C-alpha cells in the first residue's frame with residue numbers, strides 16, 4: 001500500500017468513526033470522498049428477534065429496505081467478514097449480491113462510456129448520400145422530441161434534398177440558424193461536418209448544458225447535402241466533380257449552384273462567375289435556374305425566423321462574410337467584423353488551427369450569385385460562407401482522420417456565434433470604447449454603433465440617457481445619425497470634478513429593449529470630468545510639422561503622404577476627421593479606380609515622424625490617434641505590421657507603443673482609435689517624438705496604413721466641487737434649494753451617496769448649503 005493510499009484509508013476510518021460508523025463496517029476508499037464496498041454483500045435476512053437486530057447493528061449491517069419493521073425478511077448490506085458472525089448467531093439469510101463494489105464499478109463504467117464517447121465511430125469515414133440520409137433518420141429516431149426530418153424538395157435528377165430540424169420543446173417562435181453543406185459535390189468534409197453538428201446537438205442536449213441552452217433558444221435547420229446529384233456522382237464516377245449534374249445541351253454538364261443564387265447574379269461577370277457552360281463557376285441560364293437553389297430559396301423565404309446562415313465549403317480555412325459580388329463593405333460591416341473575429345478565434349481555440357476571416361470578395365475572391373449574398377442581401381439574414389480544412393495539402397481529399405477535429409472546430413465557431421447572438425439580440429457598440437474622462441463645461445460627443453443580430457432595430461429608437469452626478473433623473477437625448485449603423489451621441493457639459501453618468505438604449509422591431517451596458521441605469525457608465533487639457537491636436541488638415549520619410553526607410557513605393565485619400569479595399573476613401581475635414585496621412589496615393597495594390601507599401605518600411613512635442617512637467621500626458629491598417633488583401637495576407645514608437649530624447653532612442661498585426665484586430669482596414677499614457681513608456685520631456693512605421697517585409701502582400709486626428713492631452717487639477725450647487729450652475733443660490741427639494745420629493749436626492757434618499761440627505765444638504773458649500 002502506498003503512503004497516499006494508507007493516508008486515505010486512515011482518513012476514511014476517521015471520517016467513518018466520526019460519523020458513527022461501526023469499526024467492523026469500515027469501507028475502503030480509493031479517492032477522497034469516494035467510499036468503496038469491496039466484498040460487501042447484499043443479504044436478504046430473516047430477522048426473528050430484537051436480539052438478531054442487535055447482532056446486525058453490531059456487525060455494521062446497513063438497512064436497504066425502506067419502511068421495514070425490523071422483523072421478517074429485510075435487505076441489508078454487510079461488510080465482507082460479517083457472514084461468520086451471522087452464522088454463529090443462527091441468523092438466516094440469502095446472499096443477493098456477492099460484491100457491491102462490482103455493481104458500483106459496472107454502473108460507473110457504463111455512465112463513463114456513454115458520457116465520454118457518444119459513439120463517434122460513424123465519423124471515422126466519409127459517408128455517401130444514403131448513409132447520411134440514414135444517419136439523419138437515426139438521430140430523429142433517437143430523439144423525436146428534439147429532431148425531425150424535413151424535405152426541402154427534389155434535385156434536378158429527382159433526389160431528395162432533406163434536412164434535420166433540431167430544437168427543444170422549451171420556448172416557441174425561436175430564431176433559427178441555417179447550416180448547409182455540399183453545394184459543391186467534392187467538398188466531402190462539409191457533409192460530415194454539418195451532420196456532426198446535428199449529432200452533437202441531438203445527442204448531447206441532456207449532458208451538455210451549453211448545447212441544452214442553445215436548443216432552448218434556437219431552432220437549428222441543417223441541410224447536409226444541397227447537391228445530391230453531384231455528390232452521388234463524386235462517389236460513382238468523378239471524385240472531383242463540383243457542380244450539379246445539369247445537362248447543358250452542349251456536351252457539357254453542370255451549373256455551379258453557388259453562382260446561381262438570385263442576388264446580384266452575374267454581377268461583374270469578369271471573374272465572379274462564368275457564362276461559359278464548361279466553366280467550374282458556370283452560373284446557369286438565369287438566377288435560380290437550378291432546382292437545388294430554387295427549392296432552397298422558397299424554403300428559406302417561408303422561414304423568416306432564420307437569422308443566421310452558414311454555407312459550408314472546403315477548402316482553405318476561411319470564414320467569409322458579405323459581400324462576394326463586390327468589394328464594397330456591407331451595411332453591417334462592423335457587425336461582421338466583430339463576428340468574424342469571434343468565430344475565427346473560437347475555431348482557433350479548439351485545435352489551434354487558423355481560419356482567416358473577412359469579406360468573401362477580398363478574402364477568397366470575387367464570387368457573385370453565392371448563397372450567402374442572397375440570404376443576407378435578399379433575406380436580411382446574417383449570411384456566411386466557410387471554407388474548412390485544409391489549406392491544400394490534401395485539399396478536397398481531406399484524410400478521414402481529420403473529420404472529427406475539423407467538425408469539432410467548426411462547431412466551436414458556430415456555437416460561439418450562436419451564443420454571441422443570444423447575448424446580442426441587438427448590439428450597441430461604442431467603437432472607441434466608453435468615454436471615461438471628459439473636459440469641463442463642454443458637451444462631449446462620441447460615436448455609437450447599433451447593429452442587428454438576432455433582431456432588427458426600430459429606426460430612431462437609439463437613446464442616450466445621461467445625468468450629472470450620482471443622483472437625479474437621467475435626461476434622454478437622441479444620438480444623431482452618422483451613417484447606416486453609426487450615430488453620434490452627446491454627453492452634457494459638467495463642472496470640473498463632477499462626473500457624468502450615462503447609458504444607451506434601443507428597441508428592436510420585435511419589442512425588445514436593450515441597454516448598453518446591460519442593466520441600463522443601474523449599470524451606467526461614468527465619465528469623470530477632469531480638467532484634461534489639450535496639449536497638441538492635429539487633424540492633418542494643415543501642415544503642423546510632421547516628416548514623411550526618414551533616413552533608413554527602405555520602401556520603394558507607398559511612402560507616407562498627407563492628402564485626401566482615394567479609397568481601395570485596403571485604403572480609406574475618407575479621412576477620420578468629421579466634415580469639412582478631408583485630409584490625413586496615409587501610405588501612397590493611387591488613382592481613382594486603381595487596383596488595390598496600386599501605391600501600397602512595397603519593398604520595406606516607410607516612417608511618419610511627429611514634430612517635437614513638449615510634455616515636460618505635464619501630469620499624465622496621453623497620446624491618442626485614429627489609425628487605419630490593412631494587410632489582409634492580395635496574396636500572402638497577414639504578413640506585415642504597423643508599429644508606433646515614442647521617444648523621450650528627440651528620436652535618439654525609441655520605445656514601442658503598439659504593434660498592429662501581422663494578424664488579428666486592426667489588420668483589415670477601418671478607422672480605429674488607440675491611445676497610450678506617455679509616462680508608462682518614457683519620461684515626459686520637452687523632446688517627445690512619435691513615429692508610425694508601415695513595414696512591407698512579408699512577401700507579396702498589400703500593405704496600407706493611415707493616421708488621423710492625432711492629439712496629446714494632459715490632466716490638470718480641478719478646483720473643489722461644491723456639492724450643494726445642486727443644479728451644477730457654478731454658483732450657490734436659492735434655485736439649488738428648490739431643485740434639491742424637487743428631487744428630494746421625487747426620491748432622487750441621494751446627497752450623501754449612500755444609495756438611498758432619506759432625511760439624512762436633507763440634513764446633509766442643508767448643512768452644506770448654509771455652510772456655503
Ligand code: 0X9
Pocket residue numbers: 184187258311313314315320324360364367370371372373384385386387
Ligand atoms: O467559389 C466558391 O463558391 C467558394 N469557394 S469553393 O472553393 N468552396 O468553391 C467561395 C464562396 C464562398 N461561399 C459563400 N460566401 N457563400
Ligand code: ZN
Pocket residue numbers: 183184187312313314
Ligand atoms: Zn465550395
